[in-house]
Amino acid sequence: MDWQSEQFYDEAALDAELRRVFDICHGCRRCFNLCDSFPRLFDLIDEAPSGELDTVESKDFQPVIDACTLCDMCFMTKCPYVPPHEFNLDFPHLMLRARAVAHRKGETRLIERHLAETDRVGPVATFLSGAANMVTDRGNSLGRNVLEAVAGLDPRATLPRYADMPLTKALGPVIPEPNADAPAFGRKAVFYATCFHNYNDHSIATAAIRVLAHNGVAVTLEYPGCCGMPKLENGDLPGVTAGAVPIVAALLPYAAQGYDIVAATPSCALMLKFEWPLLMPGNAEVKALSEATYDLSEYVVDIAKKHGLAAGLQPLAGGISVHLACHSRAQNFGPKAVEMLKLIPEANPALVERCSGHGGKWGYFKGNFDTAIKVGTPAGRALVKTNPAHVVTECPLAGPHLEQVLEAIGQPKAVHHPIELLARAYGLERPT
Ligand code: SF4
Ligand code: SF4
Known part of the structure; x- marks a missing residue:
């Protein structure tokens, strides 16, 4: 470009x-x-x-x-x-x-600029997580009416909650040691937390790190900054490329030492692998980092293919429906979440390739929310068609939105991340 x-x-x-x-x-x-x-x-x-x-x-x-x-x-x-x-x-x-x-031309709305500054908002919101979560809670009509009036956020939309501290602080010091009996023992990876997992929700990243460590991977947790996807949505291309610089500086030395770089979120993997090289075509460092980067499901499948997975996977009761997130699909490597879940004994996950409708922060806004539910409804119907025990998506923003879609069609169900099912099948689900 x-x-x-x-x-x-x-x-x-x-x-x-x-x-x-x-x-x-x-x-x-x-x-x-x-x-x-x-x-x-x-x-x-x-x-x-x-x-x-x-x-x-x-x-x-x-x-x-x-x-x-x-x-x-x-x-x-x-x-x-x-x-x-x-x-x-x-x-x-x-x-x-x-x-x-x-x-x-300065036409991006102030609230959209603000929401894209995840590294400014995240530290403050985690520090004040009690107040932030109280104001944004869907049940708090006063707080949500204020957010609607001031920021144009639809009061019905589930907004991401904040953790009470960043993941790097909460989990960084207690990352499990790699399992020396696993066939992949010796591999090492930087788990690039991404802003959502660093500031908002730790459960997916925690499950992922446990699965990787159990599979012999020596994991280092890093969060040098947001990949810039929210700024890309705003058309803030200078903001995206400026934000990439410190991330490349932090992660590339690891890649040079043989670490794999594992991005926790498909959108962020897409940024490092494809969007950054497109925006910075002559940058050899960006290219080198993109070549060392894996999407999380892609990485687990890679371990399984090259080394075999560690022992201990047990069958899960009930069927699994997998929503293929658009930015997983955009990486053009096939449905890796399905491949990964097929590694669980007896699992036969069903794939749903329909848009969830949320579109990053797009679906949070008044005027977009109803469309976001409408667009996501065919995906929601397909996901629950066979009454599966588990519904999963790799996109941490699509998950809560799909839960709202399922609520809207009268079939409420929790939506998890596929790596959480793998952790469960390994018996690695424990409170953080
Ligand atoms: S409608 Fe879709 S497939 Fe057809 S030209 Fe436009 S982008 Fe391409
Ligand atoms: S499918 Fe629609 S929302 Fe997705 S990139 Fe194309 S035009 Fe945009």
């Missing part, structure tokens, strides 16, 4: 590119049911006087751009016109360009 050139921010050039791509999509329409962007685009065209794009005004494109959650699904799974096709179509990165243009 040539985001540092002036041409990238030229509004006439952007409009011409939007029109070129939207017209191809109008003729194709394969993506009609992926998200809300495409229905908005097609309705706009169908309701125009000519029924074609030529009578749609460019000012009406904004809702199409706003509805894109940058999930990458259209690019990865549907579009026959992506490079090297001569149409050179990349819908999500065109939406990103439109947001980058708006961001440079």
